[in-house]
Amino acid sequence: MRLDDFQPVPAEVYNRDYFLHHMEGADDFEQTRGGVLSPRLAYALELAHVQPGQCVLDLGCGRGEVAWRCAQLQAEAHGLDYSRAALEISAELRAQAQRAGMVMHLEQAVAYQLPFAAQSFDSVLMLDIVEHLYSPELLSTFVEVHRILKPGGKLIIHTMPNADYYRWGYPLYRFTLGWLGRNLPRDPRQRWYRGETHVNVQSPVSLRQALRTAGFVSPRVWLQPLNNSPRMRWLIGLYPLRWILCNDILAVVAKG
DSSP: OOGGGSOOOOGGGSOHHIIIIISTTHHHHHHHTTSSOOHHHHHHHHHHTOOTTOEEEEETOTTSHHHHHHHHTTOEEEEEESOHHHHHHHHHHHHHHHHTTOOEEEEEOOTTSOOSOTTOEEEEEEESOGGGSOHHHHHHHHHHHHHHEEEEEEEEEEEOSBHHIIIIIHHHHHHHHHHTTOOOOSSGGGGSTTGGGOOSOBOHHHHHHHHHHTTOOSOEEEEOOOSOOHHHHHHHTSTTTHHHHOOOEEEEEEOO
């Protein structure tokens, strides 16, 4: 399938209500306006090791709290999204950054046609955008990210859910809760707000292969429980249950 052969998820789906009330981390954002990051954002940002003076892109920036935090770390921060609502919300944080003398830029564009010069970024973060891009979009996006990264620059990814969880773990989880008297929908996407926007759910294997196809060598891809209860984290830690019960996929890959 080529980019011209399908219609992407409409940008209008991602409106203010989505970002401020339903997107993961909305409660933290409402209470702190970006002052506190949700666990998955905080963990992924730590992996980037952002340093003063670096040029960092938050691709699919949403509310903009990650780009804002990068600006606070004295990096040249860029946030990009194709949703106008996302950029309107992010603009509130950009105004705060500019008043404090920090550098934070915002761009509206699609992920697979990035308006940046080659080899211009030290780090690119793709946090919970992968699952919203159809396969041709995702591959073209990875190629574009490879183009704009400096030699040695890093791409950091967080995506969920895990396709292996959908395939094997969720039916087991649903059966167990059903036995305990709690009924869950047969389709796991029905448990989440606008789950139909998850058009390209990945497994660690498929994500690693897509990165290699785009030109990244030796991507590090792993499963990391980030939002689970202590009891669930213990269960996920048991091999081989982690492969079908862990829902958070992370990747870090450097441009050679």
